[in-house]
Amino acid sequence: MTDTKEVTRVQELIYEMKVGQVMAKDVIAVSVDSRMSDLRNLLRDERISGVPVVDGNQLVGLISIEDFIKYLADVNPDCPVAERMSRDVKTLYDTDPLIHAVEEFERYDYGRFPVLDRQTGELVGIITKGDIVRGLLNKMEIDYHERETHRRHTNHTFEEIIADKAIFIFQYDIIGSDFDRAGETSSKLKRALGRLGIPPDILRRVAIAAYEAEMNVVIFTDGGKLTTHVTSKEITVELRDSGPGIEDIEKAMQPGFSTAPDWVRELGFGAGMGLCNIKRCADNMYLESTLSVGTNLKFTVNLQ
Amino acid sequence: MTLAQIVKILDGDFLSSRDHRQKQVHTGCGCDLMSDVLAFIKPNALLLTGLTNAQVIRTAEMADVKAICFVRGKKPGGEVIALADEKDIALLATSLPLFEACGRLYREGLAGCSEYEG
Numbered sequence: 001m002t003d004t005k006e007v008t009r010v011q012e013l014i015y016e017m018k019v020g021q022v023m024a025k026d027v028i029a030v031s032v033d034s035r036m037s038d039l040r041n042l043l044r045d046e047r048i049s050g051v052p053v054v055d056g057n058q059l060v061g062l063i064s065i066e067d068f069i070k071y072l073a074d075v076n077p078d079c080p081v082a083e084r085m086s087r088d089v090k091t092l093y094d095t096d097p098l099i100h101a102v103e104e105f106e107r108y109d110y111g112r113f114p115v116l117d118r119q120t121g122e123l124v125g126i127i128t129k130g131d132i133v134r135g136l137l138n139k140m141e142i143d144y145h146e147r148e149t150h151r152r153h154t155n156h157t158f159e160e161i162i163a164d165k166a167i168f169i170f171q172y173d174i175i176g177s178d179f180d181r182a183g184e185t186s187s188k189l190k191r192a193l194g195r196l197g198i199p200p201d202i203l204r205r206v207a208i209a210a211y212e213a214e215m216n217v218v219i220f221t222d223g224g225k226l227t228t229h230v231t232s233k234e235i236t237v238e239l240r241d242s243g244p245g246i247e248d249i250e251k252a253m254q255p256g257f258s259t260a261p262d263w264v265r266e267l268g269f270g271a272g273m274g275l276c277n278i279k280r281c282a283d284n285m286y287l288e289s290t291l292s293v294g295t296n297l298k299f300t301v302n303l304q
Numbered sequence: 305m306t307l308a309q310i311v312k313i314l315d316g317d318f319l320s321s322r323d324h325r326q327k328q329v330h331t332g333c334g335c336d337l338m339s340d341v342l343a344f345i346k347p348n349a350l351l352l353t354g355l356t357n358a359q360v361i362r363t364a365e366m367a368d369v370k371a372i373c374f375v376r377g378k379k380p381g382g383e384v385i386a387l388a389d390e391k392d393i394a395l396l397a398t399s400l401p402l403f404e405a406c407g408r409l410y411r412e413g414l415a416g417c418s419e420y421e422g
Contacts, residue, residue: 095306183362187391190366200347200368207366208342215359268355268363273339280343 009143013136019101020094022135023115023125029054030063030081036071037078043068052114053085057122059114061085093118094125098132105129149197157196158232168196168230174214174239176223179267185226186211189237196230198303206235206301209281212274213239213297219264220244221294231303234283238298246289253279253287305329305414307371307394310350313408316373316398319385324394329370331420334406338363345369346417352405356380361387370394375402 029052030039042051043065050064063085071084092101092113104113115125158166170192172185190207198206210226217224221243229236246252253275260270279285282299289295308325311318318324333345334352338359341351347368353360356378364372371394374380379397388395398405410416 180358183359183366187362187365204347204366204368211362211366212339212342267357267359268336268338268353269359271337271339273337273343277339277343 009140010136013139014098014102017098017135017139018094019092019096019098019115019127020125021139022098022131023094023127024131025125027052027114027123027126029123031055032060032080032082034081035078036068036076036081036084039063039068039081050112052089052123052126053081054123057120059089059091059116059123061087062089062114064111089114091116092127098135101127101132105132165231168228170228170230172226174217174224174226174241176218176221176241176243179218179264182215182218183211186214189226189228193228193230193235198230198235202235202301202303205281206237209278209299209301210237212277213237213299215269216274216295216297217241217243219260219270224294233304234300234302236298236300238296240294240296242294245291245293245295246287247291249287249289305409305412307350307396309412310371310373310409310414311396313412314373314396314398314400314405316396316400319374319379319395319397321385321389322392322394324371327370327394330415331417332406332409332414333417334375334402336402341369342367344417346420349417350409350414352402352409354378354402356384358384358387360384361391361393364388364393365391371396373398373405375400375405 028046028048030042032053032055050062052059053061053063063081067084067086090104090108090110090113092104092115094115095118101113112126112128114123115127116122117124170189172188174185175181186207189210190203193203193206214226217239221241224239224241227238251257255276256272258270258272264270278299283302284300286298305328306325307327329348329350331346331349332352333341333349335341336354341363345351345367348370350371350373351364351369352373352375354375356374360372361384373396375398377399385395
């Protein structure tokens with residue numbers, strides 16, 4: 001991980017993340033009718049330097065430690081906070097991107113901004129520069145852990161097995177002509193491979209290709225078998241059926257060529273894109289078919 | 305864009321039993337042809353479609369689609385909704401036609417799948 005890469009990630013996050021994600025949500029606020037003597041205890045006990053003033057859930061002002069010192073210096077008698085608070089409060093919305101908060105901190109020399117709900121205008125949080133830094137660091141740590149867990153998980157699965165070569169095999173039966181259950185096999189396969197710790201982008205490619213292949217078996221045959229081999233280098237998926245076979249493989253590979261019946265098209269498939277999709281997702285694809293004997297489709301996605 | 309914002313823009317509703325309002329999508333794709341969806345959609349996108357069968361959910365599951373919005377007032381059956389809940393895919397519905405639903409979201413800044421690099 002290089003420095004420049006991390007900097008770009010922070011730049012990305014600062015645009016992606018919202019004020020609401022990093023702000024402190026349990027805001028300590030004082031009611032507009034509380035008194036300056038109450039405020040002293042609050043500032044001391046909570047060790048905070050500024051408090052939003054609310055009327056119900058609506059923000060009406062902000063009272064800072066400076067306001068409080070000024071009040072002490074003026075040797076005023078106890079009075080409602082409303083008399084000493086600043087009424088012209090700069091606020092942010094929870095849905096503002098972090099970049100906006102950063103700009104506001106740069107523009108005004110404030111230590112904190114109260115955060116309002118954009119829809120209701122109610123006070124929902126408070127944000128400091130510290131919250132922004134913490135939020136960014138947390139998010140980067142989560143990202144990093146997710147990547148690491150995936151990496152370690154896949155490596156572990158294979159490292160834990162002592163063998164010159166380890167191969168996992170998953171086998172599934174595909175039920176033909178049952179359109180409601182079509183996709184179940186690919187769903188199971190995706191989950192099984194996910195458990196092995198296959199990274200999400202590769203998992204997605206295998207799942208899409210397997211699903212297209214499964215749809216072909218469901219649409220055109222009475223059923224078949226899907227077998228997957230996983231090694232530390234690649235995932236191979238093979239579908240065998242004893243259906244009618246493909247008359248002209250070259251034609252079948254052309255985008256848009258289809259022999260699917262209308263009812264299949266009405267369900268959103270059968271547009272002659274299936275085999276093209278499989279080819280696009282896979283690093284290698286092999287298709288063999290004999291009329292009235294069956295079809296064997298095999299594709300590979302590299303793990304390294 | 306959050307799904308809550310999307311529902312508002314489309315004058316739509318949530319169909320899922322879970323709360324998906326704060327989920328974010330970066331791109332949208334309007335399509336009734338599932339093979340095209342599988343070929344072109346980006347992960348974590350919103351799919352807008354007029355199809356309401358279980359294969360739409362399966363397609364979303366395989367392609368890591370985060371949310372599906374059914375257009376022109378169509379609503380799927382309970383089994384389809386249950387399948388989406390199981391796969392944690394958010395379901396929305398709007399009475400707008402596909403073109404208008406896509407148009408409104410695009411106008412409000414939701415990117416198309418060919419425009420989004422991420």
